[in-house]
Amino acid sequence: MQVSDPQIIDSDIVAELKDVMGDDFSVLVESFIRDGQQRLQALSQALQGQDRETLRAQAHSFKGSSSNLGAIQVCEHCLALETLAMEGDLALAQTRLSALERDFKKAAEALKTL
Numbered sequence: 001m002q003v004s005d006p007q008i009i010d011s012d013i014v015a016e017l018k019d020v021m022g023d024d025f026s027v028l029v030e031s032f033i034r035d036g037q038q039r040l041q042a043l044s045q046a047l048q049g050q051d052r053e054t055l056r057a058q059a060h061s062f063k064g065s066s067s068n069l070g071a072i073q074v075c076e077h078c079l080a081l082e083t084l085a086m087e088g089d090l091a092l093a094q095t096r097l098s099a100l101e102r103d104f105k106k107a108a109e110a111l112k113t114l
Helices: 011-048 052-068 072-087 093-113
Strands: none
Touching: 011 052, 011 093, 052 072, 072 093
């Protein structure tokens, strides 16, 4: 995988953010990683408790922050989790959450190296 792999990170969004934020971009990335780790934990707990509304709300919020940073796969997984929660189909949610965790790690590493 290349760091600029469009499936993981949208390099155009990252380039624009870096231009606007300058040295503060790394602070934004660290905040995204910290927030993402907390959201993954909250998503896991919501899924274990079959709490559809919390699952939906956490996925929705995570979708927004990942979209803002160009974490494309993370955003897509969050959208899928949000939809599954709204439809009440939690059977597929664990598989999707596992994929989200994997791709969040990839996105975090890619963002740290950009």
